[in-house]
Amino acid sequence: MLLLKRINFSPVTRLSGLLSVEVLVEKNVIIDAKVKGNQFRGFEWMLVGRNINDAPYFTERICGICSFAHGTASSYLLDDIFEDDIPEQAYILRNIMLALEFLQNHIRHFYIFSLPDFITLPQGIQYQGETVDRRFDDRTNRRLVDSYLSAFSVAAKAHEGQTVFAGKAPHQHGIVHGGATVSPTADKIMHVKSIIHDLIDFIKERLLPDTELLERFYGDYYHIGISSSHFLSHGLFRKDKKGNTLWPGGVLTNNRYVPKIDFSSIKEDITHSSYEKTPDKDLGPAELAQPKPDKEGAYTFVKAVHYKGVPYEVGPLARAYILQGYNEYQPSTMARILTRSLETQRIAELTDKWLSTLQPETQVLKRKKKIARNEGIGLTDAPRGALLHTAKVDDKEKILEYGIITPTVWNFSPLNSYGVHGPVEEALINTFISDLDNPVEIGRIIRAFDPCLSCGTHIIRV
Amino acid sequence: MGCNEHFIMSKEKFLSLYHSWLKDGALPPTPKTPLIWLELNACSGDSIALMNTQEPNLGQVLERYIDLRFSNALFAVEGSKALDSLFKTIRLYKEEFILVVEGAVPLADRGLYAVVAEKNGQKFTAKSILESIGPRAKYVVAAGTCASFGGPSAAYPNLSGSVGVRDVLKRQIINVSGCPNNPDWIVGTLFHLLFYGLPKLDKEGRPLLFYQYTVHTHCQRRSYFDKKEFAKELGDIECMFQLGCVGPRTPSDCPYRQWNDYVNWPVRANTPCIGCTNVDFPDGSMPFFVPLPQKEKREGVTVEKD
16 A cells, blocks of 8 residues: 655645645655745846846835835845935834835735635635635634635725835835935825724724634644744844844744844755856856756755754744744744734734824935945845845945845745755644645645745845 | 514515516626636736725625636635646636736746646646647736736846747737736726727737826926926935936826825836836836936847837
């Protein structure tokens, strides 16, 4: 009797970008997993030779669902390179716009991406095929379908709020080095406040109770999708020039919190990634690895990233544990879903507060004309976790090197050279699959990490 | 009791009457059109822009107009069953379904830079899946600039060899360019196809309904341009030409339509238009903040003329 079965779960739908997952199953238990980031564009190559001022708008195009986060990291990087002394109100305004990015992302993630894993959608909404492990009674299911349908408009409202200051979303124009381009005025503040109040109502009346329903009916997912207790965050909502953030960053390793990250210890590894080190000076800096889709033993365009040799999980769960300085529960699928919903509420209420501290018609842009140094770093958390931009520029402000490490690179890291799996692969391994023809557990575990493979696949310096 | 019985009788009578009115007067349910949304080498921004549509919102679109048969971002079905639905749709609804493509098609290294799905060891690359679906669709719509012309996915040096859909499929493509496409442009184009057939297109395949005039033609700041009053810094109220605005050669109704439920657009946000609907976006618009005549000309980049 054949005990081993290979399942190629492809495509993983309801996410950003192209993802497939291959698992090896023995007696219904996953014993090996490969997450495959199946797309490559090469943004870091594209950035070489361009003007550094173009980086915020250009890097936004990496990701449609968190474009503002890339715009933010890149603007922070430019603030660093120009040594901008940005006005205090600009910090608040930037944080409001970034917060709205989180709100649209988290609401969309819960309802549009994640919830269809648990509910039965009426045929009239969209074809769902055969479903398994649906536990809600008809009445509860109807409520959740109703929430699903409302979420489209509600999440779009969050982007509308961002647009009031940012010009458009996704791929905004409002955050640039030196601050922001639209000064707050009474009418604009009220416009966004009105949206925030509607969002807070939705979160209280829908998102939190719906999360509670999910938790009640699928409580076993507190024991499914377990990863190691290693968390990393770059901090969220910058407060001052020094880069201090309202929510602190740092690493939490087996319940030990260290606030400072040593950036030279963040390393990337291409052992099982589809790149090879063949420097080609005609194409760009020698440090860049070249894509090689058919490299033997490689199965993804995502690189393995590790901090001091250890893979780290990033995202709302990591932020929540780092914020409190310890993790009381083991990292699981339901814990990831729950902390994302709780974070949504916190961020919405913070945004309301910040809007009240905005002063109409104050200066929000103060930028220097010439660069002050030739390299810089931009750090923030994106909705799905830690995001880092670094760059080196010449005196004419041309980009010599641009490096990006996205949250998806952390979470969806493949096996590294030490033979250690990244967080998502680890969370999949040891999972019991009830029905091998309908492995519903795989999608549920993966989506709780909020994958974005358009972000995940770059060429990064090795 | 007698009174109540009488009431029940009349209620039944009323209901039967009511239902006969409904039957006669109600519109017959419109059959929804099958639609495949195929995401290739993209950032998913055009899917997010689709989700940003408000009147109608996407819930209404799904309930009333579109029978969604595949979408990377939205489809409830997952894994090989999602792929099955895709292929079943092509068989069952040949020349009836609409194909919307998001993202560019990478051609380098046998197309392996975008693999939409894998099955039994077979890799369905963006190119192969597009070539098998494209010819069977009633309409093919390219959503966003990557699908239309290559866009940011094909920016120099374009290691993945990405191109727009029109360089792969030899048939009519409706190009709803923009980075991303405005929700109104993509939903408006779909509605035109559903209810009025093919819209009138410009020479690049863009619906004239949205792309007939340049940004510059209808710009709110045109009076500043005419008086040669130019903004010196982002955030200023004057014309953005000296700060790199590509509006004079960018076809789009942004000044009228604006974005995200009509609240703002880049120039109103005191920044230049970066020409995201253009054939040569982004390379032809860069550096973003230098005046139009000084934009860098990169080799192999065709500059669109106004």
